[in-house]
Amino acid sequence: KQEVTQIPAALSVPEGENLVLNCSFTDSAIYNLQWFRQDPGKGLTSLLLIQSSQREQTSGRLNASLDKSSGRSTLYIAASQPGDSATYLCAGTNFGNEKLTFGTGTRLTIIP
Amino acid sequence: GAVVSQHPSRVICKSGTSVKIECRSLDFQATTMFWYRQFPKQSLMLMATSNEGSKATYEQGVEKDKFLINHASLTLSTLTVTSAHPEDSSFYICSARPHIYTEAFFGQGTRLTVV
Numbered sequence: 455k456q457e458v459t460q461i462p463a464a465l466s467v468p469e470g471e472n473l474v475l476n477c478s479f480t481d482s483a484i485y486n487l488q489w490f491r492q493d494p495g496k497g498l499t500s501l502l503l504i505q506s507s508q509r510e511q512t513s514g515r516l517n518a519s520l521d522k523s524s525g526r527s528t529l530y531i532a533a534s535q536p537g538d539s540a541t542y543l544c545a546g547t548n549f550g551n552e553k554l555t556f557g558t559g560t561r562l563t564i565i566p
Numbered sequence: 567g568a569v570v571s572q573h574p575s576r577v578i579c580k581s582g583t584s585v586k587i588e589c590r591s592l593d594f595q596a597t598t599m600f601w602y603r604q605f606p607k608q609s610l611m612l613m614a615t616s617n618e619g620s621k622a623t624y625e626q627g628v629e630k631d632k633f634l635i636n637h638a639s640l641t642l643s644t645l646t647v648t649s650a651h652p653e654d655s656s657f658y659i660c661s662a663r664p665h666i667y668t669e670a671f672f673g674q675g676t677r678l679t680v681v
Contacts, residue, residue, distance in 0.1 A: 486667055497572065497659050498610075498672040505667070543609065545670070552598055552666050556609045 456481040456548055460557035468565050471534050475560050477527040477544035485549040487520050487527045491540040492559075498543065501529070506549075534564045568594050570662050572673025579650055579680055587645045587676045589660030595640035596662035601633075604657040604675075613658075616643040650680040 457480045467473050477487070486505045490498040502511045504520040504527065511518050517530040527544055541561045545554040569592040579585050589599055597618045602610040614635050615623040622635035632654075634646040643662075647654050659675045 488670060490672070495657075495675070495677065497675040498661075500669055500671060503669045547667060552663070553600070553612060553615070554661070554670055558609050 456484065456546060456555045458544060458546055458555050458557040460542075460544060460560045462560060463558065464561040464563070466563040466565055467534060469534060469536060472530065472532050473534055473562075475529040475531070475542050475544075475562070477529070477557050479525050479527070479546050479555075481548060482522045482525060483548050484522060484546040487518075487544060487546045488554070489516075489518050489527075489529050490543045490545065492543060493540050501542075536564045536566050538562060539564045568592075568664060568669070568671045570660065570671045570673045572660050572676055574676060575674055576677045577679070579678070581651055581680055582649055584646055584648045585650055585678060587647075587658055587660075587678075589643045589645070589662070589673050591641045591662045591664075591671075594662075594664040596643075596664070597640060598662070598666075599637060599643040600661040601635065601643075601645050602659045602661065604659060610659065613645075618643075647678065650678070652680045654678065655680045 459478045488503045489501040492498050502518040504511050515532040520527045541559045543559045544557045571590045573588045599616040601613045604610050613628045616635045616637040618637045624630045637643040660673045661670050663670045
C-alpha cells in the first residue's frame with residue numbers, strides 16, 4: 455500500500471528565499487506524482503504533474519522533481535513571495551489505480 | 567487548465583436533514599470522480615469513487631447509506647449527506663480527471679455545518 459509523507463509539517467522562511475519542500479513515498483511503482491497548493495478554506499490548485507517517464511517539471515518559479523528509485527519528490531520554489539503562503543500537498547498515483555494517495559502536507563509561511 | 571466546479575461552497579443545515587453537493591467537470595467528460603473529506607489541519611481522506619452509470623465504490627469505514635453518490639452524467643456527480651448530524655460537519659471536496667493518469671482537478675470545496 456502506497457504511503458506518502460511530507461516533512462516538515464510546517465515551514466516559515468523570509469520573503470525572497472529559495473526553498474525546497476519534500477515528499478517521500480514507499481512504493482516505487484508510483485506512476486505519476488502531482489503537487490497541489492491549498493489556501494485556507496479552499497479546494498486544491500494543481501501546480502505540477504510529473505509523469506512516470508519524466509524526472510522533473512517546471513512552471514514559472516516552481517520546479518518539481520521525481521526520483522522513483524529513492525522514493526522522493528521535491529518541489530523547489532524560487533524567490534519566494536508572501537503569496538506563496540499556503541499548504542502544499544503531494545499526491546501519487548500507482549499504475550492500475552486511479553486513486554490519488556495524498557501526503558500529509560506542508561504548511562508554508564513566507565514572512566514579508 | 568481544466569475546471570471542476572463544486573456547489574454550494576458553504577451550507578448550514580439542521581440536524582436530521584439532507585444536503586446535496588454537486589460536482590461538475592466544466593470542460594471535459596469524467597467517467598470517474600472522487601469525493602474527499604478533509605478535517606481541520608489534516609490531509610484529504612478519500613470517501614468514495616463515483617462511477618458514471620454504475621454504483622459508487624466506497625472506502626472502508628464510509629457509510630454508503632449516509633453518503634449517497636450519484637453520477638448520472640459524464641459531467642456531474644452528486645454527494646448527498648443524508649440525515650445529517652453535527653459530526654458530519656466537515657469540508658468536502660470533489661476531484662476529476664479527463665483521463666486516467668492525467669492531471670487531477672479539484673472543486674472549490676463545500677463547508678458543511680450541521681447545527
